[in-house]
Amino acid sequence: MAQRDILEYPDPRLNLPTNPVTLFDDDLGQLIDDLLETLYATKAVGLSAPQVNDRRAVLVLDLSDDASAPQVYINPEILAKAAWGLVEESCLSVPGIVGNVVRATEIRVRAQDRTGETFERDLAGMDAVCLQHEMDHLAGKLFIERLSIFRRLRIRAAAARARRRSAA
Numbered sequence: 001m002a003q004r005d006i007l008e009y010p011d012p013r014l015n016l017p018t019n020p021v022t023l024f025d026d027d028l029g030q031l032i033d034d035l036l037e038t039l040y041a042t043k044a045v046g047l048s049a050p051q052v053n054d055r056r057a058v059l060v061l062d063l064s065d066d067a068s069a070p071q072v073y074i075n076p077e078i079l080a081k082a083a084w085g086l087v088e089e090s091c092l093s094v095p096g097i098v099g100n101v102v103r104a105t106e107i108r109v110r111a112q113d114r115t116g117e118t119f120e121r122d123l124a125g126m127d128a129v130c131l132q133h134e135m136d137h138l139a140g141k142l143f144i145e146r147l148s149i150f151r152r153l154r155i156r157a158a159a160a161r162a163r164r165r166s167a168a
């Protein structure tokens with residue numbers, strides 16, 4: 001296993017869509033293991049393949065306190081959504097930004113596991129919210145794109161200032 005570097009906003013590669021996984025091979029297993037190792041090193045609750053510059057539709061979650069409950073979703077699709085609420089989110093690829101996003105807090109998801117086996121699962125609360133956040137990454141979308149236009153412009157300006165500072 002190895003930790004991988006995480007792409008950060010405004011890297012345009014974060015806005016590229018992913019491709020469905022068709023090959024359930026050792027290389028896919030390596031990607032999943034690396035995503036989990038990187039997730040645990042950052043103490044975050046979710047990570048997607050495009051955040052480590054891999055174009056496969058893979059994401060991992062672990063909402064436990066002790067790295068004891070890894071969840072792996074390959075080619076996920078949401079079958080049903082209910083119970084919308086406003087939730088506070090942040091993202092490893094958008095450091096330092098916290099924002100409120102409207103999400104379903106109850107969902108039913110269909111996905112494949114690392115062997116290619118299809119499963120369906122009901123998720124509620126933060127599991128449901130985090131899965132939707134990571135699925136946005138698979139579609140090339142960041143949570144800040146769900147914030148108000150005013151908020152987005154301020155985030156973009158702050159990123160441009162940070163770039164100028166690091167270039168100076």
Ligand code: ZN
Pocket residue numbers: 090091092093133134137
């Ligand atoms: Zn994220």
